[in-house]
Amino acid sequence: MNLPLFCPIPISDPERIQLAHGEGARLTRRLIREELLAAFSNPFLAPLADAATLPDLGGRLVMTTDSSVVSPLFFPGGDIGSLAIHGAINDLAVSGAEPMYLSVALILEEGLPMETLRRVIRSMKDAAQACGVSIVTGDTKVVPHGEADQLFICTTGIGRLRPGADLGAHRVRPGDRILVSGTLGDHGLAILGSREGLEFGDQLCSDSAPLHHLIAVLLSSGANVRFMRDATRGGVAAVLHELVEQSGLTARLYETALPVSPAARGACELLGLDPLHIANEGKLVAVVAEESADAAVAILQSHPLGIHAAVIGEATSALPPQVLITNPFGQLRVIDEPSGAPLPRIC
Numbered sequence: 001m002n003l004p005l006f007c008p009i010p011i012s013d014p015e016r017i018q019l020a021h022g023e024g025a026r027l028t029r030r031l032i033r034e035e036l037l038a039a040f041s042n043p044f045l046a047p048l049a050d051a052a053t054l055p056d057l058g059g060r061l062v063m064t065t066d067s068s069v070v071s072p073l074f075f076p077g078g079d080i081g082s083l084a085i086h087g088a089i090n091d092l093a094v095s096g097a098e099p100m101y102l103s104v105a106l107i108l109e110e111g112l113p114m115e116t117l118r119r120v121i122r123s124m125k126d127a128a129q130a131c132g133v134s135i136v137t138g139d140t141k142v143v144p145h146g147e148a149d150q151l152f153i154c155t156t157g158i159g160r161l162r163p164g165a166d167l168g169a170h171r172v173r174p175g176d177r178i179l180v181s182g183t184l185g186d187h188g189l190a191i192l193g194s195r196e197g198l199e200f201g202d203q204l205c206s207d208s209a210p211l212h213h214l215i216a217v218l219l220s221s222g223a224n225v226r227f228m229r230d231a232t233r234g235g236v237a238a239v240l241h242e243l244v245e246q247s248g249l250t251a252r253l254y255e256t257a258l259p260v261s262p263a264a265r266g267a268c269e270l271l272g273l274d275p276l277h278i279a280n281e282g283k284l285v286a287v288v289a290e291e292s293a294d295a296a297v298a299i300l301q302s303h304p305l306g307i308h309a310a311v312i313g314e315a316t317s318a319l320p321p322q323v324l325i326t327n328p329f330g331q332l333r334v335i336d337e338p339s340g341a342p343l344p345r346i347c
Contacts, residue, residue: 017112022142031140035118039125044101044136052136054101060161062097064088068153071345073120075194077187077205080153081123083281083347086210087232088157089131093212094228094284096165096219099157102128104138107152110145120151131210133157162219169246171226177293178251178313179286181214181306182207184236185264185278191346193267204263209282214303223296224289231285232347234338236312237276237323239285241337244321253313253325253335276325277338279346287315 020027037045044052068084078086085102092099104124108117128135186207193200211230219225229239240251253276260268260275268275282305288296293311300306313325323335 015114017108017110017114017117017142019110019142019144021108022140028140035114035121036138036140039121040104040128040135042134042136044134049137052101052103054136054158057100057158057160059163062092062095062159062161063156064091064095065154065156066091068155068347069149069345070191070347071149072191072194073116073150075206076190078208078281079120079123080151081120082127083206083208084153084155085124085127085131085133086208086281087347088155089133089210089212090230090282090284092157092159093210093215094167094230095159095161096167096228097159097161098216099131099133099159099212101158102133102135103156104135105154106138106140107148107154108140108142109148109150110142112150117151120153124153127210131212162216165219167225167228169227169243172243172247172249172287172315173226173289174249174315174317175290176226176287176315177290177296177311178240178253178315179288179293179296179300179309179311180231180236180259181211181284181286181300182282182308183259183261183264184231184280184283185260185268185273185275187281188235188278188343188346189264189267189273191279192271192343195343198267200263200267203261204267207280207282209305211282211284211305214300214305215284217303218286218296218299221295221299223292223299225286225292225296226289227287229285231280231283233279235275235277235279236285237274237335238338240323240335243287243315244323247315248321249315250318250321251313251323252316252318253323255325255327257310257312259308259310259312274335276335279343281347290314
């Protein structure tokens with residue numbers, strides 16, 4: 001009797017992600033060992049257990065989770081891989097923590113070219129090594145073609161709270177100064193230009209960068225730092241509205257003090273955008289006591305990531321609590337809270 005022959009594993013392109021890569025069997029193990037473990041190898045990840053067993057961190061733990069769904073995957077100044085690492089690192093750092101370990105989950109679309117995945121993995125590896133953190137565990141899932149846009153990354157970070165760190169809106173007082181660590185809007189505008197084919201000049205690149213070393217220098221300097229956030233989605237305006245809501249104080253800014261690069265300023269004027277509403281991926285907003293402001297700015301400016309740091313405003317007790325800005329002619333206007341991103345999927 002002649003029985004029909006069939007192949008239980010469909011023949012497909014080995015250089016593209018298949019649904020079988022997410023089914024937990026042979027192709028999953030191959031993907032993990034040949035692509036992920038090969039790049040991220042360390043003693044905590046090597047056992048490939050369901051969870052990583054970590055050593056005693058010797059202090060209070062700080063934990064964060066972030067997701068990266070940026071489009072396009074690669075853009076001037078960065079890519080989704082380094083962005084995912086920097087995002088988790090910065091969330092820990094502005095909370096007063098020393099970043100130590102990361103968990104990474106990949107959501108892959110069927111048909112994704114393996115070379116695209118390898119390029120992203122290399123970028124994640126390089127970023128993690130440069131930050132001095134280890135990727136110790138993770139997960140990989142594959143969804144059918146058309147049910148995702150190539151690649152999504154979820155990162156969870158664990159860090160150790162720095163001794164004496166006490167940051168939060170509850171510590172902000174009237175008279176405190178509001179600082180930013182550099183120019184505003186670079187990341188969001190770089191993504192917009194890359195996605196829409198707009199030419200803003202070679203100088204306009206994403207500012208994606210890890211801020212933990214910059215923050216460590218600031219916190220160890222003795223400056224009285226009250227509050228910190230990284231100004232990502234919604235930009236500086238979103239951070240300040242969060243501050244106002246939680247503190248009950250008014251944030252008053254000075255338009256002439258805002259550090260905006262000529263390329264970003266030109267792009268904003270062309271498109272009718274406000275740099276305060278545009279995402280950044282390597283800039284922080286800090287509130288410091290009035291007497292620490294000058295020293296804090298000098299400390300930030302002494303670091304390569306803080307060269308353009310500036311005091312942009314102050315906290316006041318003016319009621320009702322809101323975000324205000326003074327223009328060059330002395331006129332006040334309200335900075336509205338972002339109700340929606342001017343450009344979705346920027347991080």
